[in-house]
Amino acid sequence: MDCDTSVTPVACTYSCPSDQFFNSGGALTSTKKVTCNTATAEWSHMSASNPLGVLPSCSDKTDPTSYHLTAKIGLAGSDSCIDGLTAALQTALESSSDEAYNCMDNNQCAISGSAKCSSDSDGKLSLEFVVKQSGGDLKTSAIIDAFNTQLKTDAAAKTFTLTVGGKRRKTRATTLTADGTVVSTAESGCAAGSGTVGTSCIKCPAGEYEKDGVCTACAVNTYSDTVGSTKCIDCADSLKTITTGSDSVSDCLVTCTVKDVANGFRSPTIGYTVSEGTTLTTFCNSNYSLEYETTNKALCKTDTQPTCYKKCVIQSVDERATLQTTTLKAGSMLSYKEELKFTCSNKDKDMFNVQCAGAGNLYDISCPSKRI
Structure with missing residues (x-):
């Protein structure tokens, strides 16, 4: 796939090998243009039915019968x-x-x-x-x-x-x-195992099967791993596929649903079904954050997915307080469980701290009023 990273979003062209094609809206084509939003880590062709952004499979043309x-x-x-x-x-x-x-x-x-x-x-x-x-x-x-x-x-x-x-x-x-x-x-x-595309025929690629003369994507929880299939194979036991069009038994997995996150969003998108262990990226809305020093990337688990917390607000800062790494000021915000250490000009040898112990809490940075 050839991509132009100088534009936003990144523009890419997917191309089939020579003399191979795929069905695009009832016509044979060999290229597909897609874009990638680097801010959300999502491709333009991703959807609930295609959460991983799988590109179409290319296949050979066959002679009509x-x-x-x-x-x-x-x-x-x-x-x-x-x-x-x-x-x-x-x-x-x-x-x-x-x-x-x-x-x-x-x-x-x-x-x-x-x-x-x-x-x-x-x-x-x-x-x-x-x-x-x-x-x-x-x-x-x-x-x-x-x-x-x-x-x-x-x-x-x-x-x-x-x-x-x-x-x-x-x-x-x-x-x-x-x-x-x-x-x-x-x-x-077309012959069995090939599908009609206008006045042409194309061999049904792996992940599809021929049904009534048309190449059709294998349904969820089934797969076809050979070209020219006329049926799909069911996944064994309780394993499931993430989407339609699976082309290998390895696509039969333990799955995980991307859960909703209040005051934020995820990639892959909330509601998508992915394999358990897929890396999720969580983005929080303005004035919200993940728990301090927690990465926004986490493996998809059905029961544990990152949460966005409202940031704490520093309401006021004593003029005698000095933060070691930055300048404190009223209106500064702390991520959930983030701790700030500061010194006071009237307590040179002591270190003080304030921690965002509760989401959305309000704090005042103050120094002791008297020297001891």
Whole structure:
């Protein structure tokens, strides 16, 4: 990962090895930009579901085994659905002179299942159907993409027509014409263990499994440690994973929940589940502190996590008092259990002290009024 530490927050770019990718919002990509807030020790991609800020796993592309075009076209010419629409659709596509539909005529493409007709409250018809390409060149989506482009063009231009019936004596044919509305999406069909990303396929990386043609992160308390998995493995006994997408049995752990801290915050964030023993960093709000000389870093234990205490306030300072290391003044604050030692000009040989024994206490620094 390449980072620019000259900017705030620190900006980093995560990159996959050559020829590997990951799914980002339905598209294959090989890079991800993230930032790190050095003040809170948190990455921009950390969340309750990703408390450790795990970056996406990269994987290889694989060749599709098929392509699917899902389309919905608005039709005019009838105010209700009629029988025979699937056959009429098949005929219209096979008999078309447009080269983009040729795959229907040479058995490379076919309508998958039956076309579904629906009518809205205004009587507007729409026809939904799926065209599957399982033959021809499957290394690219060129055939199904051309089909999709032509279908959108014909539907938008209202030149796409279906003729239903009219073959029997004394029956009248019904002609339905596209009304200009069309929604269509092309996707790939992938082999077991690979997932669809648009018209591409990617091998499901460790930590994911293929479910209904999609690479899906393993659920909490499960893992997959091999590429191309079709199922995840349950953690043994009462062990748990911190988040989804675990890729090793070593991710099955005794866990710890980051607890709330009054008058402060933590990193990882409060409410996150992490492995027991993870280092937590606690930050206290202004006028609050941890116990004096206690580090703000501590291992996550379910029952013991650092607390923020209100600081003690020095209300007044005798002009004869001198602190050995700094200058005392009214309004100075002490951390909980912090001790201040001071001398008095009228008691040269004696050392005095004041300690913040109770959170938020108020103290006066005073010297004896008489020499002895």
